[in-house]
Amino acid sequence: MTEALDEYGKYGDGVPSVYETNTHPLDEHKMSLRLKKAIRNLEGACDQLCATLAPPLHTIVNRAQDYYWSCLRVAAQNKIADLLDNTTGGMNLESLAHESGIEPSKLRILMRTLAARHCFQEVKDTGFHGTVYDWMKVNGDRRAVMSSSMPSMNSVMGTLSIIEGYPWEKISTVCDVGCGNGSFVWSLLQKFPQIHVTLFDLHETLEAAKQAAGCLAQELQSHLHFQPGDFFKDSLPKSVDIYYLRNIIHNWPDKDVLTILASIKNVMGPQSRILIHDYTMHSFQNQSPHHSLDQAPWPMLPDFGNGSMRLHYQDLTMLFMYNSKERTLEEVKNLSQNAGLKLEQIRDLGETTVLEFGPA
Structure with missing residues (x-):
């Protein structure tokens, strides 16, 4: 140095x-x-x-998800730097999208990723769906690979930190919405055996979760209820203390997220809460001092730059796989308000965040 x-x-x-x-x-x-x-x-x-x-798996996942080169290629092919060089003070997203011919929501993801690597500076914020899941329904081997990979991803992303970072000792009932193979539930019950859990997911996914439940002691298995269903069509259990959605809403476009949240709102009791556990993109516009995300100290990028690069890679992964995205805090709040919910608390888990919502 x-x-x-x-x-x-x-x-x-x-x-x-x-x-x-x-x-x-x-x-x-x-x-x-x-x-x-x-x-x-x-x-x-x-x-x-x-x-x-960092744990070795953390490093491997970062390497595997590195889309930086492809973002840079798209930016070069569409002359993004040239367009910005012809302005003073930058260009808002809509204008840049119009000039480059790139759809605005996709351009935002690309520019965020490159800004995190210091190629550009963010100065202001200004279909088909479900094809992957439909494809996995008829490709059981791929579904099994995805399901079996989630416990390892939990370790890399630190998502099980929520077990230490939430007052579960006060909770009696939980519905794990889109539970996958149930890896979160097994860890939760081993730490807080008083909780009764409903695992809600598609029938074919719950079959794998039932087999995995064998890792629990017999008395804890009696605390499980498996409810097959589609959260776009079927009702969830009523008046549960916690409706837990981990890595769920980032898979879906806004209109589908609104449907999911409204469906849960319809079955919530007065004391029920929704925990949305996901990546949350930084936005530096209109943040309430009571509802804001941690920011890195100057002179680092406020979103920690390369220290939060996996967040940007996940944003791109959601775009490529589901035509969706990771959302800013304001975007999630707006969707929740439209579903009749209000944000009550934010828990920063280092890489992911847990947003707690109650009935409005």
Whole structure:
């Protein structure tokens, strides 16, 4: 680090800010061998430090989900940098989408990802569906692979932190909406055996969950109720304490999310709560001081930049697989309000967030 700073001192102006849009000192000067070696050391050291401190699966998932190169290719092919270079103060999303010919919601995902890697700077916020699930219904082997991968993803994403990060000791009944193979429920009951859980999912998915339930002690298995159903068509159990949705709403476009939330609202009791456990995109516009996400300290990017890169990769994955997206806090709040719900609390779990909603 010291060697790199010393080399920049030779150019007179020091190290420019990552937000600087003027000519970079090294655009006019040849990078010295000393600086080149210093940067190589820093890049290698930072990457190795992260790989050393993070669990191996964390590192592997980050590598596997790296869509950065494809985003950069799309930006280059559509001359995004040229379009922005012809403006002063940037360009709002709608104008940039119009000029580039890219659909706005897809362009937003692409630009967020590239901004997190410092290719651009975000200065302001301004169909078919269900095909993957329909395909998996008739491709049981693929469905099994997806289901079996979820426990490992839970470990990487830290989603089971919710078991330590919520007052489950006060809870008697839970409905795991879209429970998958039930991995969350097994961990929950082992820690809080007083809870009775309804596992709600498609029939073919619940069959796998029933088999996996064998990992529980017999007395805990008696706390399980398996209810096959489709949350677009079938009613959920009434007046449950907690309706838990983990990695659910990011799979669906807005109109379907509204249907899911309204369906749950219709069966909630006065004390029932919905926990939406998912990734939440940062938005720096119109955030209430009481309902906002953690932000990184200056001079880091407010959304932690590369430290939250998996969030952006997930955003792209949702687009590619489901024609959906990860949502900002404001987007989730707006959908919930339209379903007759109000946001009561945010729990930041480091990578994912848990948004708690009650009846409005």
